[in-house]
Amino acid sequence: MIIRRERPPDRPEILAVIEAAYPGAAEARLLRELFASREYLPELSILAESADGEILGHVISTRGWIDNVPALGLGPLGVLPARQNQGIGSALMHASIDAANELRETVIVLLGGTDYYPRFGFVPADSVGIASPDPSWGSHFMALPLTGFHAGIRGHFRYAEPFNGL
Numbered sequence: 001m002i003i004r005r006e007r008p009p010d011r012p013e014i015l016a017v018i019e020a021a022y023p024g025a026a027e028a029r030l031l032r033e034l035f036a037s038r039e040y041l042p043e044l045s046i047l048a049e050s051a052d053g054e055i056l057g058h059v060i061s062t063r064g065w066i067d068n069v070p071a072l073g074l075g076p077l078g079v080l081p082a083r084q085n086q087g088i089g090s091a092l093m094h095a096s097i098d099a100a101n102e103l104r105e106t107v108i109v110l111l112g113g114t115d116y117y118p119r120f121g122f123v124p125a126d127s128v129g130i131a132s133p134d135p136s137w138g139s140h141f142m143a144l145p146l147t148g149f150h151a152g153i154r155g156h157f158r159y160a161e162p163f164n165g166l
């Protein structure tokens with residue numbers, strides 16, 4: 001398996017993977033809008049590909065803000081149903097975190113399962129001073145402070161514009 005950055009010709013297949021991972025849900029539409037948004041960051045749209053060129057999973061992080069400080073919002077993350085629980089999601093998460101650190105980003109936030117993301121170091125966002133856009137998300141709104149994080153980064157998180165349409 002190869003982990004690499006997405007290229008525009010990969011997008012139809014990536015969208016099919018996300019549609020398969022989240023059938024009938026809003027994630028594929030969100031991802032299509034994120035690809036076209038101002039908050040798209042090419043280094044942080046990452047896919048997993050089999051040796052014979054099939055796209056198995058994809059993850060994206062896009063520009064968000066904590067008050068006026070740039071931060072990253074991660075998601076959607078999806079893996080082809082037939083290839084789940086084989087470490088692909090974990091490989092994509094580790095690649096995203098490594099790339100974000102190399103870009104000297106300060107923090108990644110996401111909305112997700114509390115039984116999955118803590119294994120990558122995510123903690124409840126409010127425990128590091130980051131308030132969610134929707135208080136009902138509770139502990140599902142998580143943050144991973146990166147190497148460049150410091151305690152002065154506090155406030156309300158705002159996602160890339162396409163998330164407002166969810």
Ligand SMILES: CC(C)(COP(=O)(O)OP(=O)(O)OC[C@H]1O[C@@H](n2cnc3c(N)ncnc32)[C@H](O)[C@@H]1OP(=O)(O)O)[C@@H](O)C(=O)NCCC(=O)NCCS
Pocket residue numbers: 021022077078079080083084085086087088089090091112113115116
């Ligand atoms: C969630 C997802 C991205 C994880 O990717 P993956 O490649 O299947 O996961 P990995 O192989 O890296 O990790 C497997 C572990 O994740 C857990 N896991 C898989 N899907 C999960 C889910 N939806 N919620 C919580 N945990 C999940 C497995 O139980 C397994 O745990 P273990 O290591 O303790 O046995 C993938 O399963 C997926 O696309 N699911 C469909 C969409 C979805 O349900 N998303 C919810 C996100 S919280």
